Amino acid sequence: MYELLWRVIPGAWGVKVVLLIVLLVAVLAALFLWVFPVIAPLVPFNDQTVEETRAMSAGHVPAVVP
């Protein structure tokens, strides 16, 4: 996989390294700015609120569902 990447990237050895670093930074930025914020609500350790779940019977104080 990475061997193929190395072969696909054009240029001499030095150019390849520079291009790879640019690519790496771009991937990191994409992860930090778009991918992780989308994933974060899906992981289970981010809830701070109390909320009623389906398991609870009706008749309680209506809770805020975040």
Next chain:
Amino acid sequence: MSGRITAGVVARVVVRTMGELSITLGVVTLLFVVWQLWWTDIEANREQEQLAQGLEEQWASGTGPAPVDAAAAPSAPASGAAAPGAVPVSDDGLLAAAGEAFAILRLPTLGADYQEPVLAGTATSTLQRGIGHYEGTTGPGQIGNFSIAGHRTTYGAPFSRIAELRERDPVIVQTAAGYFVYRVSAIEIVSPQEVAVIAPVPNQPGVAPTTAMMTMTTCHPRYSARQRYIVHSTFVSQVATADEVPTVLAQG
């Protein structure tokens, strides 16, 4: 290599690719942890500082969209309300436009410079920007239970040091109407489904409130969402300026 494709070559390529994918996935997972524990704090701290500053400037200049005057608003559950305790979940329960900051929370126990913006609603995106007000619960100083939620870890972690609060510690909510002074009255750790903690009378759902309470909820233990850390406070007094807060605290 001669370019001849043998079964051995194919097997090696497959195994190597799987290995590389596994390592990549591991690195990305580690990066996610770095992002969650470090980067979200940096982003949210900047945002929360701006929100609190914006509110103060707005109040100082007296311009801009007037934040909710919680004290002047009719106290909903006090009298005439259909069913005390059964506050309907609706957009009307918001104290400002959803996600908009309307108050600043101050916890002198955690330092004189502790100030965190309180936003309307408890949507996930709102809590990532500051403390959220449970819609449907009452406003600051009103009869009932002014309830707010905030992150204890990550996203600026406004409630990271909440466990340092002790009974009778002051809790101050500043709005355009002034300073609402509370004192911590009870601390408990409950399950995430325990919605009764934000009932108008905490832990007594359905009972009509007669006092002004406030409840802060956050996760517990730290870096987990298994339980909730709950701090209840009782309203002491409302004052117009920050200078009067120590006087009120000295009396009560």
